[in-house]
Amino acid sequence: MEACKCEEKWAKLEEIIAAHRGQPSALIQVLHEAQELIGYLPRQVLIAIADGLGVSLSEVYSVVSFYAHFTTKPKGKYQISVCKGTACYVKGAPEILERLQKELGIKPGDSTDDGKFSLEVVRCLGACGLAPVMMINKRAHGLLRSDTAVTVLQGYE
Ligand code: FES
Incomplete structure (x- = not known):
């Protein structure tokens, strides 16, 4: 994960995804947990979530852009x-x-x-x-x- 550069966070993200593997209905929850973990949702994370839950990347993007709470850019100080x-x-x-x-x-x-x-x-x-x-x-x-x-x-x- 280039944007995060943190193996520990990446491993934790994989755990979150694994807990919901193949469950498209868990998308919002997983996005929420991933953002809590990393602080934002870079593209590489969204790809991993889409793959893991079995939803298309465009669907993931449409959910992320619908909810103002989600962000694909790092937050400022x-x-x-x-x-x-x-x-x-x-x-x-x-x-x-x-x-x-x-x-x-x-x-x-x-x-x-x-x-x-x-x-x-x-x-x-x-x-x-x-x-x-x-x-x-x-x-x-x-x-x-x-x-x-x-x-x-x-x-x-
Ligand atoms: S509407 Fe702004 S604080 Fe309630």
């Missing part, structure tokens, strides 16, 4: 999750997201070239009273405006 749940949406989340995209030069689902930041859109973070909210790793930042969101970001640079 700082993972920014912008909430676009209803409360955050009406209080300006789209503008905040737009501003962060411009600032970082990436779209949701991508990481900056230096591997420092990755950006994703999530649904309600359970902090609607602080809307609009974004999380950076495990820390929530609320009552944002687009300019304060950028200031928060600069604190991580």
Whole structure:
């Protein structure tokens, strides 16, 4: 596994696949476990999962792209999750997201070239009273405006 370069993780992944060999219905569960293990889902991992479970690679890709939770790219050191749940949406989340995209030069689902930041859109973070909210790793930042969101970001640079 070129992207992972870790024999231990590869062996663990093979165990996960072996536990569900020939079971296409376990696809989501296996993808979830693989992402927990590796942090993302590189192509080589998806090929191994497709082979092991007996599903086509295109089917695996369509599941991965359907669920925002799955990612085929490594996450940045700082993972920014912008909430676009209803409360955050009406209080300006789209503008905040737009501003962060411009600032970082990436779209949701991508990481900056230096591997420092990755950006994703999530649904309600359970902090609607602080809307609009974004999380950076495990820390929530609320009552944002687009300019304060950028200031928060600069604190991580
Ligand atoms: S909608 Fe954003 S925290 Fe609930």
